[in-house]
Amino acid sequence: MFSEELHYKSLFEIAKLLATRKLSPVELTKYLLDRIERIDPQLLSYTLPTPELALHQARLAEEQIGRRQILSQLHGVPVAVKDLCYTQGIPTMSGMPLHRDFRPGYDAAVVRKLREAGAVLIGKLALTEGAFADHHPDVPPPINPWHRDHWSGASSSGSGVATAAGLCFGSLGSDTGGSIRFPSAANGVTGLKPTWGRVSRFGCFELAASLDHIGPMCRTAEDCAIMLQATAGEDVNDPTASRLPVPDYLASAERELSGFRVGIDENYATRNIDLDVSLAMNEALRVMRNLGAQIVPIRFPDVTEVVNDWGAACSVETAVAHEDTYPSRRSEYGPGLSGLLDVGRSLSAMDLQHILLRRADFRGKVIAALSVIDVMLIPAQPFASPTVSQMSTLGQVPEQLAALLRYTAPFDMSGHPTLTVPAGFTAKGLPVAVQFVGNLFDESAVIRAGRAFQFSTNWHQRHPSI
Numbered sequence: 001m002f003s004e005e006l007h008y009k010s011l012f013e014i015a016k017l018l019a020t021r022k023l024s025p026v027e028l029t030k031y032l033l034d035r036i037e038r039i040d041p042q043l044l045s046y047t048l049p050t051p052e053l054a055l056h057q058a059r060l061a062e063e064q065i066g067r068r069q070i071l072s073q074l075h076g077v078p079v080a081v082k083d084l085c086y087t088q089g090i091p092t093m094s095g096m097p098l099h100r101d102f103r104p105g106y107d108a109a110v111v112r113k114l115r116e117a118g119a120v121l122i123g124k125l126a127l128t129e130g131a132f133a134d135h136h137p138d139v140p141p142p143i144n145p146w147h148r149d150h151w152s153g154a155s156s157s158g159s160g161v162a163t164a165a166g167l168c169f170g171s172l173g174s175d176t177g178g179s180i181r182f183p184s185a186a187n188g189v190t191g192l193k194p195t196w197g198r199v200s201r202f203g204c205f206e207l208a209a210s211l212d213h214i215g216p217m218c219r220t221a222e223d224c225a226i227m228l229q230a231t232a233g234e235d236v237n238d239p240t241a242s243r244l245p246v247p248d249y250l251a252s253a254e255r256e257l258s259g260f261r262v263g264i265d266e267n268y269a270t271r272n273i274d275l276d277v278s279l280a281m282n283e284a285l286r287v288m289r290n291l292g293a294q295i296v297p298i299r300f301p302d303v304t305e306v307v308n309d310w311g312a313a314c315s316v317e318t319a320v321a322h323e324d325t326y327p328s329r330r331s332e333y334g335p336g337l338s339g340l341l342d343v344g345r346s347l348s349a350m351d352l353q354h355i356l357l358r359r360a361d362f363r364g365k366v367i368a369a370l371s372v373i374d375v376m377l378i379p380a381q382p383f384a385s386p387t388v389s390q391m392s393t394l395g396q397v398p399e400q401l402a403a404l405l406r407y408t409a410p411f412d413m414s415g416h417p418t419l420t421v422p423a424g425f426t427a428k429g430l431p432v433a434v435q436f437v438g439n440l441f442d443e444s445a446v447i448r449a450g451r452a453f454q455f456s457t458n459w460h461q462r463h464p465s466i
Contacts, residue, residue: 007035007166008463011223014169015073018065025065025076029058029120032078036123036167039466045142045161047083049123050090054078057120064118073226075118080168082159083124084131085111085214086203094205095127095155097138098325098332108203109238110172110214110231117230122168126158131174131207132318133395134336144186145464146430151391153183155207159217160187165466170218170227174204176211177310178381178408181435184217184420185380188431190450190460191217192224195441196415197242199228200235208317209240211310211412220460221419221450225249228443242441249447255455258292262449263373265300272403276384280424280432284377287456288449296373301365303410307402309355310409312343316352319344336395363414367440370416374445375436378407380420385430411437419446422459431459 006028009017017023033051040046061076081087084094086104093099107115114121129136133154142161144152153160156173160183163171173180175193184191192215199214206212216227229249235241262285264270270281289295319326319341326333326341333341370376382403386394394400411418417438424432436453438446454460 007032010219011077011169011226012073012220014077015226018076019070021065025058025061025120026055029054029078029122032122032167039165040167042466043143043145043161043165044140045126045158045165045167046080046123047093047126047158048091050121053090054120054122061118061120071116071118072230074114074230076120077169078120078122079114079170079227080123080125080159080162081111081121081172082127082156082174084127084174084205085172087111087121087124090124092124094131095129095136095139097136098329104203106203109200109235111203113231119230125162125171128155128157129334129337130318130322131155131176131179131205132337132340134334136334145466146188147428149387150430151186151386151388153186155179156183156217160184160189163187163189163217163219164464166463170216170223172214173217175213175215175412176207176314177405177412180213180215180217181380181408181418181420185431185433186385188422188462189217190220190224190422191215191420192228192443192446193411193418194228194232194443195417197240198232198417198441198443200238200241202235202238206321208314209321210317211314213412220454221421221447222250224419225447244441247444249444252444252448254448255452256292257288257449257452260293260449261296261373262288262293263296263298263370263376265298268300268303269378273379273382274384276424276426276432277379277382280434281377281379284423284434284453287453288377291452291456298369298373298376300369300376301362303406305358306362306413307405307409309358310405310413312347312351313355313359313413315340315344316347359413362410366414366416370437370439375438375449378435378437380433380435381407384426384432407435416440417443417446419450421450421453424459
C-alpha cells in the first residue's frame with residue numbers, strides 16, 4: 001500500500017500528507033504498527049506498543065481532519081514517548097522491573113499536550129534503569145540499528161533507535177547528563193534538549209529534578225521544532241515550568257544565516273577529540289560559513305570541575321527521588337543505579353553546598369560567554385560511535401567518563417538548550433554528531449542553526465539498513 005521509504009519520511013512531510021488527506025491516519029498507524037511488530041524484535045526499542053490507543057486516536061484524527069478541524073502539524077502523526085512519561089492506565093516502568101505493574105491514573109503533561117495536538121501515541125520506548133547510565137540486568141538494551149556491536153546511547157536509547165529505524169516519526173526523550181544527545185548521536189537522529197523549565201516535567205519519573213529535561217528526538221531540526229511547539233509552555237501542575245511565551249519556532253528558521261553569530265572556543269571544542277569528530281566539526285564550520293554565519297572566537301569557562309560535580313549532584317537528587325523504594329527494596333535495583341543512590345545518601349550537606357555554589361558560578365559564566373553569540377558549536381561527544389564493549393568498561397575509568405560528559409553534563413548543570421545534529425559518518429559507516437548550544441530560552445536560535453545546516457547537508461537523510 002505504501003512506499004517502502006514512507007517510514008523514513010520526516011514528520012514535517014508526513015504532516016503535509018495527512019493535512020491534505022493524501023494519507024490516512026488510520027492506514028498510516030496500521031502500517032507503522034505492523035512495521036514495529038516485524039522489525040522491533042531485532043531492535044528492542046519499545047517496551048510497549050499501544051495499538052488500541054493508537055488506532056483510537058488515529059480514527060479520531062481521521063474524522064477531524066476530514067472535517068478540516070486540524071489541531072496542529074502533529075495531527076494524526078504516530079509518535080512515541082520514553083517510558084518514564086506517565087500514560088493513563090498504561091504501564092509506565094521507567095526501565096525498572098519494580099515498577100512493571102505501575103499504571104498511572106493520569107497522563108504526563110507532555111503526553112497530554114501531544115494528545116491535545118492530535119498526535120497518535122504508538123507506544124512507550126525503552127530506557128536505562130530509572131533513566132541513569134545502565135540498563136537493569138533483567139531488561140535487554142535496545143540495539144543500534146546501524147551496527148549491533150555499537151552503543152545505542154543512554155538513557156533515551158529506545159527513542160533514538162525507534163526514530164532512526166523508522167518505527168515512529170518523532171519521539172520524546174529525557175536528558176539529565178546527555179541522554180537526548182548521546183542516543184541522537186549514536187543513532188544518527190536530531191535531538192533537542194530544551195532550556196530547563198521550557199517543558200513541564202509533571203508526570204515524568206525523576207532522575208534528578210533540577211537536571212532533568214524532556215525534549216524531542218526526530219529526523220530533523222524542523223521536526224523537533226514541531227514537537228517542541230506542542231509540548232513547551234507553562235503547566236499548572238509544574239511550578240518550575242516557565243511562564244515565558246512559547247514562540248513560533250519555525251517562523252525564524254531560514255535557509256541562510258547572514259549575520260548569525262556562531263561561537264567557537266578552539267580549546268574547548270577541538271582538543272582531545274578523535275579524528276571522526278574533528279572532521280565533523282570542520283565540516284559543520286565550513287557549512288555555517290557558507291551559509292553566511294559569522295564565526296566568532298569565544299572563551300568558554302573550564303568545565304572540569306562542573307563535570308566532576310555533576311555525578312555527586314545527580315546522586316543526591318536521585319536519592320531523594322527514590323527514597324520511597326530505596327534502600328527498602330534494594331534487591332530489586334541493578335548495580336548501576338543502586339551505586340548512584342548509595343553515593344547520594346552518603347554525601348554531606350557541606351559537600352553539597354560547595355557543589356551548589358560552584359554550579360551557580362558556572363551557570364553565570366556560561367550566560368556571560370554565550371551572550372555575545374547566537375549559538376556555540378561543539379561536538380556531541382569526544383569520540384565517535386563507541387562499541388558496546390568499550391562503553392561497558394567506561395565507568396571503571398574516571399578520566400574517560402569525564403571526557404564523555406565534557407560536552408553534555410555542563411549544559412544540564414547550566415540548563416542551556418542544545419540541538420544535536422548528524423554531521424558525518426565514520427569509515428565504518430556509523431553516524432557522528434555535533435551540537436549547537438543556545439542562550440537560555442532561545443531554542444529558536446538552535447533550531448534556526450540546525451535547520452539551515454540540514455538544508456545544506458544530507459547526513460540526516462541517511463538511514464540504517466535493517
